[in-house]
Amino acid sequence: MNEWLSYRLSDFVMFSARVYERQIELYNREFAGLQILALCLAVTMIWICLRRPTLANRIVPVILGLGWLWVAWSFLWRRYAEINLLAEYAAIAFALEGAAFLVLALRKRGVAVQLPSASMSSLALAVIALPLFFYPLIAPLTGSPIAAAEFFLMTPDPTALGTLAILAFSGTRLRWLLMIAPTLWCALSAAMLWTLDLPSSRVLAAALPVVLILAVVRGLRRTSAASSP
C-alpha cells in the first residue's frame, strides 16, 4: 500500500469544530471592541477606493498590511497555533504578506484599486461585501453563537478572502504575487474546516473560485483594453 494514499485530509485536522469555534469566541472576547474598529476600517477602505482613488493607492495597502500583521500575531501565532501545528507556519506567511503590503504602500501607485463605482455589478459587489461585511453573520445564521463571528482584519479566513476580492480590482501587476498567500490559505482553511462540517467552510469554498475567476476576467479585460488601438 502506498502510505500516502492511506492518508485523508481529516487525518491532519487535529481539533474539533467546537474547539475551533470556542477559540474564535475567546479571541473575540479578548479583543472586544476591535470588531467595530475592523468594520470601520473596511468601510473606510471601500469609501476611499470609491471617492479618493489616489489616496486609496496608499491607504488600502497600509490597512491590509497592518491587518495581515495583526491576524498573524494576535490570532495565528498566539491562539490558533496552540491547537493547530500548521498555524505557526501560516503566521509567518501572514506576516510576510502584511510586510509586503506595507512595502507596496511606499510606492506611488500602491495597489491601484479601481472599484467600478456606478456600474459595479451585483457580483462584484457581493464578492467584496461578503468577506468585508457579511462574514460575521455566518456564525449566528448557522446556529453558532454570535460570539463566534469572524471579522475581516480579525481572523484569517475573511481577511484572506477580502484581500483577494480587493486585489481582484487592483491594477498593480504585483497583485498576482500578492494573491498567492491568501489563495493558499483560503483553500487550506476551507478544506480543513470542511472536514469539521463548519458552515463557514462551505462559504469559503464557494467564494474562492468566484473571486479568482473575477480576478482573471478583470485581468484579461484590462490587458485587452491596454492593447486596443
Added chain:
Amino acid sequence: MKTNRRDLLKLGVAAGAAALGPLRVGAQETSGPLMRSIPSSDVRIPAVGLGSWITFNVGDDPVLLASCADVMEAFFAAGGTVIDSSPMYGSSQATIGYGLEKLNRSDDVFAADKVWTRDSDAGASQLELSRSRWGVPDFDLAQVHNLLAWEPHLETLFAMKQAGSLLHVGITTSHGRRHGEMEAIMGSQPIDFVQLTYNPVDREAEERLLPMARERGIAVLVNRPFRGGSLADHLAREPLPDWATDIGASSWAQIILKYILSHSAVTCAIPATTRIDHVQENVRAASDPLPDEAMRQRIADHIRSV
C-alpha cells in the same frame, strides 16, 4: 516518603511494583477493571486506557480544560490509569497536565507519550518538554511515534530506560501503516510495547503483529478502537444485537472494546473521548465475560454486514 510504583521499578523491583499496582484503585482489583500484565516488567495496567488525539487539544480554553479534567476524573474513578499522548497532539499534553494537577493524580497515572521528531538528536529534549507539560516525574512509556527516525530515538529511549528515567519503550503505528517495518523492529529490538490500530473492521494486525507480540512478550496498546469515532457513529444507528448481553455489553462501544480485548495479545485499548458517560462505558468494557473465538467471528461478521 511515599514509595510508588515508579520508585520500585527504578530499583528494579518489578515484582514489588506489580504488587503495589499502578494506581490507588488498583489495590481493589476485584471490583475495578480487568487488569493485564506488561510481559517485560510484570506491571499490571487496566485493559482500557484513554487517548488524547483531538479530544484533549483544547488550547487554553478554561471551559473545555475543565470538561477534559472532568473526563479524566471519571476515568480515574472508574479505575483507569493509562493515558496516551504525543507532542503531535497540539495542547493535549498540557491539558493532561492540567487535569493531573487539578485531580492530584500525577503519581497514579500510567503516563504514555511519544517522541515525534525527524531530528535524531532531539528525542531526549522533546521528551523532557513533554514530561514538564504532563507534570509527572517520569514517563511510564515512551514510544517512537509512527516510527519516525526510529533508530536514533530507540537508542535514546533505551539509554533513558537503562538510566532509570523511563520504564518502558515502544513504537507506534496506526491505520495499518508500515506493518512490515513494525515486524522487523519487533523482531530485532528489545521493545516493551507496540501500539497499533485494531478493531473488528481493521483486523490486519491479527495476521502477523499480534501473534508476534504474544510470542516475543511485547505489550500491545490498541489505538483507533472506534476508527476515530466513525465506527461508533455508524453503529449507533443500528439496534444492539440480542447476543450483546452474552458478553455483558450494553452498547456498541462495549462490543467493539470487548472484541479488541478478547485477543490474547492485546494489553490495553486507548479510546479517546470528550464525554464522561463514554469514558465510564469504555472502562466498564474491561470486564468479563469477553467473547470467545466463535463470538469474535460473529461480532466481526455482524459489524461488517452493517
